[in-house]
Amino acid sequence: MGLGDMISQQLVERRGLREHHTGRTLTMVSLGCGFVGPVVGGWYRVLDRLIPGTTKVDALKKMLLDQGGFAPCFLGCFLPLVGTLNGLSAQDNWAKLQRDYPDALITNYYLWPTVQLANFYLVPLHYRGDPASTAL
Incomplete structure (x- = not known):
């Protein structure tokens, strides 16, 4: 997640090295770890126990459970945690969650179903965290 933040700051936000927010990158590293x-x-371990197997149908079932159940809950925890680490008050954090959650979830669905389908079908469980972490 730290690498993703560095890429975001340098390539998307075009901050340059002098304006790079090192604290933000360290926050993202801490969040990731x-x-x-x-x-x-x-x-992923729970999901593999719930839906054992490596067929295309198994991968599709895992992706549907991941995106239909886990992703909305995870995002609902992740966004307020980031807000807290960035110093938002409880009230501001709640307002930000209400404002940002719907768009974040919709944006999630543009990318993650395809990534996770490939992840669940092609990547062995003990490596599975790596593609997801890279895509973050």
């Missing part, structure tokens, strides 16, 4: 990695890794 302390929240996203453990939660997503645990979810």
Whole structure:
């Protein structure tokens, strides 16, 4: 997640090295190591127990459960956690979640179903966190 933030700041926001927000990058690294990695890794293990198998149909079932059940809940936890780490008050964080959640979830559905379908079909469980982390 730290690499993703660096790419965002340099290529999307075009901050340049002097204006790079190192604290933001470190926050994203902390989030990745302390929240996203453990939660997503645990979810993948649970999902593999719920839907064992590696066929195309199994991958489709996993993707549907992941995107229909896990993604909305994960996003609903991730966004307020980022807000808290960025110093938002509880009231401001709630307002930001209400404002940003619908668009974030819709945007999620443009990318993640395809990524996860490939992830669940092509990538062994013990490597599965890597493509998802890279796409973040």
